[in-house]
Amino acid sequence: MSADSPVLQVEDLRIAFREGAAERAAVHGIGFSVAAGETLAIVGESGCGKSLTAFALLGLLPGNARARGRVRLEDHDILGLQGEAMRRLRGARIAMIFQEPMTALNPVLTVGAQIVEAIREHDAVSAAEARARAGALLARVRIPDPERRFVEYPHQLSGGMRQRVMIAMALACSPAVLVADEPTTALDVTVQAEILDLIDDLRRETGMAVVLITHDLGLVAEHADRVLVMYAGRAVETGSAASLFATPRHPYTRGLIAARPRIGSGARQRLAEIPGQVPSLGAVPRGCAFAPRCPAAGAPCRETLPLLEAAGAAAERVACLRWKDLHAPEQSPVSLDA
Amino acid sequence: MQMRVGGPLAAIRRFGQMVAVVVGIAVINFFLLHLAPGDAAQVLAGEAGSATPEYIAALRAQFGLDQPLAVQFAKYLANVLTFDLGFSFRQGLPVSQLILDRLGPTLVLMGVSITFAVLVGGTLGFVAARHAGQPLDTAISVLALLFYATPVFWIGVMLIVVFSVWLDWLPVGGMAEIGTGLTGLAHLVDVARHLALPALTLSLYYLAIYTRLTRAAMLEAYGQDYVRTAVAKGVRPRRIAYRHVLRNALLPVVTQLGLQLGAILGGAVLVETVFAWPGLGRLAFEALFQRDLNLLLGILLCSSVVVVLANLAVDLLYAVLDPRTARA
Amino acid sequence: MAGVLTLPATGPRRVGLLARLARRPSACIGLVLLGLVAGAGLAAPVLFPGDPLDMVGAPLQWPGTDPAFPLGTDMLGRDIAAGIAHGARISLMIGAVATLVALVIGVGIGAAAGYYGGHIEAALMRLTELFQTIPPFLFTLAIVAVLQPSIPTIVLAIGLTGWPALARLVRAEVLRLRDGELVQSSIVIGASDARIIGLHILPNVLAPVIVSASILVANAILTESSLAFLGLGDPNVVSWGAMVGAGREVIRTDWFVAAAPGLAIVAAVLALNLLGDGLNDALDLKRELR
Numbered sequence: 010m011s012a013d014s015p016v017l018q019v020e021d022l023r024i025a026f027r028e029g030a031a032e033r034a035a036v037h038g039i040g041f042s043v044a045a046g047e048t049l050a051i052v053g054e055s056g057c058g059k060s061l062t063a064f065a066l067l068g069l070l071p072g073n074a075r076a077r078g079r080v081r082l083e084d085h086d087i088l089g090l091q092g093e094a095m096r097r098l099r100g101a102r103i104a105m106i107f108q109e110p111m112t113a114l115n116p117v118l119t120v121g122a123q124i125v126e127a128i129r130e131h132d133a134v135s136a137a138e139a140r141a142r143a144g145a146l147l148a149r150v151r152i153p154d155p156e157r158r159f160v161e162y163p164h165q166l167s168g169g170m171r172q173r174v175m176i177a178m179a180l181a182c183s184p185a186v187l188v189a190d191e192p193t194t195a196l197d198v199t200v201q202a203e204i205l206d207l208i209d210d211l212r213r214e215t216g217m218a219v220v221l222i223t224h225d226l227g228l229v230a231e232h233a234d235r236v237l238v239m240y241a242g243r244a245v246e247t248g249s250a251a252s253l254f255a256t257p258r259h260p261y262t263r264g265l266i267a268a269r270p271r272i273g274s275g276a277r278q279r280l281a282e283i284p285g286q287v288p289s290l291g292a293v294p295r296g297c298a299f300a301p302r303c304p305a306a307g308a309p310c311r312e313t314l315p316l317l318e319a320a321g322a323a324a325e326r327v328a329c330l331r332w333k334d335l336h337a338p339e340q341s342p343v344s345l346d347a
Numbered sequence: 348m349q350m351r352v353g354g355p356l357a358a359i360r361r362f363g364q365m366v367a368v369v370v371g372i373a374v375i376n377f378f379l380l381h382l383a384p385g386d387a388a389q390v391l392a393g394e395a396g397s398a399t400p401e402y403i404a405a406l407r408a409q410f411g412l413d414q415p416l417a418v419q420f421a422k423y424l425a426n427v428l429t430f431d432l433g434f435s436f437r438q439g440l441p442v443s444q445l446i447l448d449r450l451g452p453t454l455v456l457m458g459v460s461i462t463f464a465v466l467v468g469g470t471l472g473f474v475a476a477r478h479a480g481q482p483l484d485t486a487i488s489v490l491a492l493l494f495y496a497t498p499v500f501w502i503g504v505m506l507i508v509v510f511s512v513w514l515d516w517l518p519v520g521g522m523a524e525i526g527t528g529l530t531g532l533a534h535l536v537d538v539a540r541h542l543a544l545p546a547l548t549l550s551l552y553y554l555a556i557y558t559r560l561t562r563a564a565m566l567e568a569y570g571q572d573y574v575r576t577a578v579a580k581g582v583r584p585r586r587i588a589y590r591h592v593l594r595n596a597l598l599p600v601v602t603q604l605g606l607q608l609g610a611i612l613g614g615a616v617l618v619e620t621v622f623a624w625p626g627l628g629r630l631a632f633e634a635l636f637q638r639d640l641n642l643l644l645g646i647l648l649c650s651s652v653v654v655v656l657a658n659l660a661v662d663l664l665y666a667v668l669d670p671r672t673a674r675a
Numbered sequence: 676m677a678g679v680l681t682l683p684a685t686g687p688r689r690v691g692l693l694a695r696l697a698r699r700p701s702a703c704i705g706l707v708l709l710g711l712v713a714g715a716g717l718a719a720p721v722l723f724p725g726d727p728l729d730m731v732g733a734p735l736q737w738p739g740t741d742p743a744f745p746l747g748t749d750m751l752g753r754d755i756a757a758g759i760a761h762g763a764r765i766s767l768m769i770g771a772v773a774t775l776v777a778l779v780i781g782v783g784i785g786a787a788a789g790y791y792g793g794h795i796e797a798a799l800m801r802l803t804e805l806f807q808t809i810p811p812f813l814f815t816l817a818i819v820a821v822l823q824p825s826i827p828t829i830v831l832a833i834g835l836t837g838w839p840a841l842a843r844l845v846r847a848e849v850l851r852l853r854d855g856e857l858v859q860s861s862i863v864i865g866a867s868d869a870r871i872i873g874l875h876i877l878p879n880v881l882a883p884v885i886v887s888a889s890i891l892v893a894n895a896i897l898t899e900s901s902l903a904f905l906g907l908g909d910p911n912v913v914s915w916g917a918m919v920g921a922g923r924e925v926i927r928t929d930w931f932v933a934a935a936p937g938l939a940i941v942a943a944v945l946a947l948n949l950l951g952d953g954l955n956d957a958l959d960l961k962r963e964l965r
Contacts, residue, residue, distance in 0.1 A: 067579055100581030107579075112572040116671060117594050126590075127580040162670040178580055364804070371805040376817075383821045496945035498897055498916070500904045501937035504923050508930045606807070613812025617901055621923075631813060632905060635820050647817050651809045658808075 015042035015081075016185045016218045017066070017103070022078040022088075024061050024070065024242075026290070033290050036061055036242045038078065043186065043218040048209070050221045050233035050250070052265065056287040058242040060108075063190045063222045067105050068095045083185055101131040104179035108191040110171035114163035120147075120174045121159035127181040146177040150207060169200035176207065183215060190222045205232045226265045230254055235324075238262050241288055241298035244317060248325035258320050258327040260303045260335065297330065305331055361659040365652060372651050373427045376644040377420055383640070402436050432645035437637045442645040445630060450649070452522055453615055453626030459546040461604070461611060464553035469600065471554075472561025476596075477588055479566060487558060494555035499614045503548040503621035510544060517544050520623035545622040549614050553607060560603055564596035571595070598669055605661035609654045695957040702953020708946035712939070716763035723757035727913045731757075735929050749932045750925055755918070759939045762915040766943060769830055770895040776834025777841060777891055782884060784838070785845025786872055790853055800846070803839045811836040815898055816907065824907045832902075833895045841887050848880045882958040886951055893947035900940050915940050 024036035036058040043049045051059045065076040068090060080088040082103055087095070099105075107113045115123060124143035128134065134142070140159075147155035150173040163171055172192060179187055189208060193201035209232055212219050221233055229236055229250055236253045238246040238261065246259040257263045264283040285302035288294065297315050300306040307330075315328040329335075414422075426433070432442035468491075475487040511519040523529070523537050568574065569592055577591045616628035623629065627646055634642040666672050696702045715722075725731075730752040731744075738747040738755075746755040788799040806814075818832035852858055853876070861871050899908070900916030908914040915936040922933030 069575060069579060096581050096583065098581070099579055105579040107572065107576065109572055113576045115573040115577070115591050115595070117598075117669060118590070126577075126582060126586075130580065130582050130586070164671045175576070178576075181580070364808075367801065368805060368808050372809060375809075379817060379821045492945065492948060493941070496893070496948055497941050498900055498904075498919075498937065498944075500901060500916070501919050501933070501940065504919060504926060504933050505930075505937065508926050508934075512927050512930070609808060609810035610812065612810040613816075616812060616816065617904065620905060631816065635816060635905065635907065638820070640817075640821060643817055643820060647809065647813050650813055654808050654810060 015044050016083055017220070018042040018079075018081040019062075019066070020079040020081075022062060022065060022076060022080065024058065024065055024074055024076045027073045027075065032075070034242065035074070035290055036065075036076075039237070039239065039242075039244045040078075041237050041244075041247065043220060045185070045218055046212060046216045047235070048212060048219040048221055048233045050223060050229040050236045051239060052223055052226055052229055052236055053239035054224055054283075054287050056289070057239045059222050059224075059239050060190055062239075063105070063188050063220065066186075066188055066220070067099055067103055069105070097131070100127055100179070100184070101182045102184050103186040103188065104182075104184040105188040105190065106172065106175045106179050106192050109195050110168050110175055111195065113175055114171055116163055119160050119162055120166065120171075124174070124178050124181055127178045131182045142181070143177070146180060147174070149180070149211075150174070150177045152177075167200075168196050169204060172196060172200075172204050173207070176204075176211070180211060180215070184217060186218045186220065187212070188220045188222070191224070192221075193228070194224070201228070208232070226268075238265065241293050243298065243328065244326075245299065245329065246325075246327045247317070248321070252321060252325055256321065258325070258332045258335070259299075259329045260305050260331075261299050264302075297328075305335055307331065361655060361662065365655040368651050368655055369427060369648065370424065372648050373424050374420075376427075376648065377423050379644065380640070381416075399436075406433075427648065432648070433641045435634075435639055435642045437634075437639045438642070442642050445642065446627065446645060446649050449625060449627045449630045450653075451626075452624060453612075453619070453628060454653075456542065456545055456549060456618070456624060456626055457608075457611055457615060459542060460550040461553065461608075463546060464550040465557055465600075465604065467550075468554040468557025469561045469597075471558040472563075473565060473588070473593060475558065475562045476565030476569070476592075479562075484562075488562070491555040491558040494551045495559070497551070499548060499552055500617040500621055502551055503545070503618055506544050506548055507621070517541075520621075522625050541622075541624075545618045545624050548621070549611065549618045552614065553611060556603070556607065557600060560600050561596060564599045565592050567599075568592045568595045594668075598665070601661060601665050601668060605658045608657045608661075609651070612650045612653065696953050699953045699956060701949050702957070705946045705949025705951075705953055708942055709950060712763050712943045712946060713767060715760045716767050719757070719760035719764055723754065723760050725757075727757040727761040728753060735925065735932070737929070738931055738935070746935050747929075747931055749918070749921060750929075751921075755932065755935050758913045758918050759915065759936055761913045762918065762936065762939065763943070765826075765909075765912050765914055766896045766899060766940075767892075769826065769833070769899045770892040770943075770947075773830045773833035773837065773895040773899070774888055774891040776830060777837035777895075778884065778888060780834065781838030781841030782845050782877070782880070785842035786849050786876065786880070788842070789846040789849025790868070790872055790876065792853075796846070799842075803842050806836070807839040809836075812898065812901065815902065816905070819902060819907050824902070824909055826909045826912065829899060829902060829907075829909060833898050837891055837895060837898075841884070841891065844883055844887060845880055848883060849876055852876050852879055886955045886958065889947050889951035889954060893944045893951070896940065896943050896947070 019042065020040045021038045022036060022040065023034065023038050025032040025034045039058075039062065041049060041051075051062060053059045061070065061074070064070050065088070066080060068087070070076055076088055078088060079086060082098065085098075087098060087103075090098070114120065118126075121140065121143055124146055125136070125139045128139040128142055129136070132139075144155055144159055147158055152158050152170060152173050158166065158170070158174075163174070166174065175192075187208070192208070193204050196204065205228060208219060208221075211217070221228070223229065233250045236246075236248060236250050237244055238253075238259065240261050246253065246257070246262045253262065254266065257266055261283075268283055283302060288298060288301075294301060294311065296309075296311040296313055297303070297306065300310040303310065310330055313330060315330045317326045317328045319325070320327045320332060430443050432446070434440075435442050435445055438445055471487050471491065475484045478484045507519050510517045518524070518541050520541075522541050523534065524541075527537070529537050565588075573595075574587060574591050577587050582591070612628070615626060616631050618624065619626045619628035620632045627650060631643060631646045634640070634646065696706070719727075731754050732741065732748045732752050734748055734750050734752040736744055736748045738745060740747070744754050744756065746759065749755060749758075784799050784803065788796040788803075814836045815832045818835060819828055822828040822832070857875050858871055861875055866874075900914065900919070902908055903914035903916030904920040906917075906920065908917045918936035919933045919940075922929075922931075922936070925932055
């Protein structure tokens with residue numbers, strides 16, 4: 010597969026929760042694509058719908074949620090696939106790792122058994138062969154002393170080690186796409202970098218596509234090729250990581266960049282610098298959802314919903330009524346730090 | 348759910364607990380005896396002068412009733428700790444021997460009942476959880492609720508009406524046919540026929556508990572992150588149910604098993620009385636009926652020790668099931 | 676689950692407890708059943724005046740043979756329907772009062788253990804463990820046997836053995852609340868312990884205690900009927916358990932004598948359990964109390 014043809018293509022993905030007879034929309038039609046060997050980061054504060062989007066890709070939404078639109082994985086429409094058809098893809102062609110390595114592993118099974126299970130549910134191999142493969146995977150995710158770790162239980166491993174086990178499990182069947190939902194949020198800062206470097210290396214070796222879900226723009230700069238910024242269930246800006254950092258167009262993106270934890274600042278900050286909160290599902294305002302928190306918002310912003318439009322030379326797109334005003338080179342960027 | 352400590356540490360803790368329980372129950376028994384109307388010796392010997400004066404004198408000496416309360420208690424405690432539970436005038440045997448003789452049938456009855464209740468209740472709860480919200484789940488839940496609300500003694504009486512009186516399939520009571528002199532397999536079959544109704548009676552209530560418990564624990568486990576991980580890596584639903592959900596749901600069920608043992612012993616009193624099963628419960632009923640309080644209190648003490656010992660077994664089982672407790 | 680999957684609570688949450696109960700069919704059945712049992716108990720003196728232990732007709736009349744005795748008569752010619760109605764009174768009364776005793780002990784010990792911590796907590800929890808180890812029914816039996824069966828001793832015995840699970844529950848809740856903001860700020864402004872426990876802690880423990888109470892009443896009714904079945908009931912009042920015990924003598928021919936009062940026990944216990952489950956869901960609690 011050429012690098013240009015996407016292995017994962019999402020079009021107009023909408024997710025809504027059933028509440029009695031009514032439905033409450035949480036994701037309002039987002040689209041993106043990822044090519045083999047590429048990392049796309051989906052960025053936003055918690056509650057913006059990025060994790061829901063990730064869950065929808067694997068059909069892991071809770072029972073009261075419904076996804077519409079289109080998800081194509083290697084030329085197959087997979088959104089809404091049920092039962093066995095979806096199961097065959099999960100773990101085999103599209104795999105996922107989660108935010109909390111502490112609880113994501115089964116406490117009563119050895120890590121080896123859990124990796125072996127991932128292999129044998131998809132590939133008809135002997136138990137011995139599966140064990141050999143699982144051991145090799147543990148070594149490949151750079152777990153020291155893999156033979157010993159193989160027979161240990163999750164509680165005997167550190168958080169970083171458990172996330173490595175999760176990655177080994179996800180890679181068990183060489184998937185085309187790896188979805189990583191806040192893979193390092195629960196880990197120490199030093200371990201964070203190791204895990205993301207590991208994912209980068211494995212991506213380069215295997216040519217898999219990576220969808221990295223994060224709230225931390227700091228990680229995006231180093232580990233993503235392209236970025237999709239989400240706010241209140243909508244894409245507000247997309248583009249290459251380089252251009253997004255060089256010329257952020259949406260006030261929200263600027264806010265995120267300004268709020269990025271800086272090297273040496275110590276504690277991980279959760280974007281506290283943008284005043285206000287993501288609106289809850291029932292309380293999304295008319296017009297631009299970000300307007301109440303936006304220092305640049307004018308009266309039209311509160312009336313008209315901005316749509317994604319091309320901005321800049323490449324594939325950059327932004328959904329803001331005022332991006333041109335804000336982006337005028339002679340004008341100094343609006344400060345969001347106030 | 349609170350973490351249990353398993354392994355050798357738990358064994359030591361349980362032993363300490365057993366000593367504490369014995370002392371504690373001795374205190375309670377002693378207290379009860381002094382609460383009863385009249386001289387403790389008269390209470391112990393039973394009502395209405397059926398005991399000989401020598402026996403009453405012997406009791407007085409044994410419990411040191413002519414001495415200060417503290418001395419009385421020390422004597423009583425010393426007796427209890429050496430498993431000297433006194434003599435039953437009514438039965439003409441030492442209390443400890445009476446209890447040991449009757450312990451076997453009770454353990455058989457309880458063992459069969461608990462096994463049946465856990466296996467069937469666990470299966471029903473498992474099926475209900477896998478069909479949560481569907482008619483099958485509702486049917487199982489209603490059944491469990493009915494069993495849970497039905498008094499054990501009444502189930503026993505009604506099972507006798509149906510299976511012994513109407514259908515004449517099974518004996519109404521006892522442990523074996525008297526005077527048949529059956530041996531070997533025939534004897535076992537005979538005992539099993541006598542055991543069927545009492546065991547079923549005793550198990551239905553606990554079957555209901557384990558059904559509800561397994562169902563709730565399974566549903567709880569289904570919501571855990573590791574189940575989502577298993578789904579995400581493409582594990583088949585059946586395998587998820589057995590290997591990931593049930594395996595973890597067993598832990599709270601086993602914990603409850605330990606907590607329920609005392610209650611099951613209580614149920615055994617009723618069942619053994621209904622079916623004339625010659626166990627500890629039936630002995631308790633006889634003691635009650637004859638106002639043989641010393642025997643009754645001895646049974647109370649011994650059954651509490653049985654509960655502690657059974658909890659020790661549960662701890663060991665738990666350590667096997669949950670690797671997190673193994674090295675705690 | 677990741678935070679995104681739990682939706683923030685929106686819309687009107689403050690719906691009356693009764694309204695929320697009414698939405699659950701099982702809770703409705705429980706309420707109706709309990710209403711029937713309580714109604715029978717309340718109406719007993721009017722519907723069946725006189726002592727239900729008196730002989731009023733020919734013995735062992737089958738239900739339906741004599742319209743005066745819709746549920747028949749037992750071997751002493753006592754009206755079974757009258758016994759069941761008067762028994763409802765006794766059962767519910769003993770169940771309620773015994774539960775009250777258990778509540779006082781359980782909440783007291785649980786709250787003290789949770790609030791004070793340290794040695795007090797350790798001692799109280801050892802005591803609770805001891806009481807949980809002694810088979811509760813045998814213990815009740817011993818207390819009643821020693822003290823002689825009467826309504827007060829039965830109530831006391833059931834209450835004395837029924838509290839441990841409640842104490843553990845209350846302790847856990849209090850532990851959770853004690854370190855909360857409300858209590859901590861009260862300590863800072865110098866409120867007395869009694870005031871803090873009474874004003875800030877107990878009201879917040881109320882919901883799980885209410886749920887437990889309905890289960891405790893059910894268990895107390897079961898225990899009382901079991902005692903009476905074994906002949907340890909108050910001999911001066913009618914009891915469902917004693918009626919089953921008496922009917923046992925004639926099950927070969929007249930099984931209805933034992934069957935009818937047993938069904939009354941099932942109805943009362945089932946009603947209270949359904950209500951407990953319904954309350955549990957309506958109050959949005961996530962715990963199991965046995």
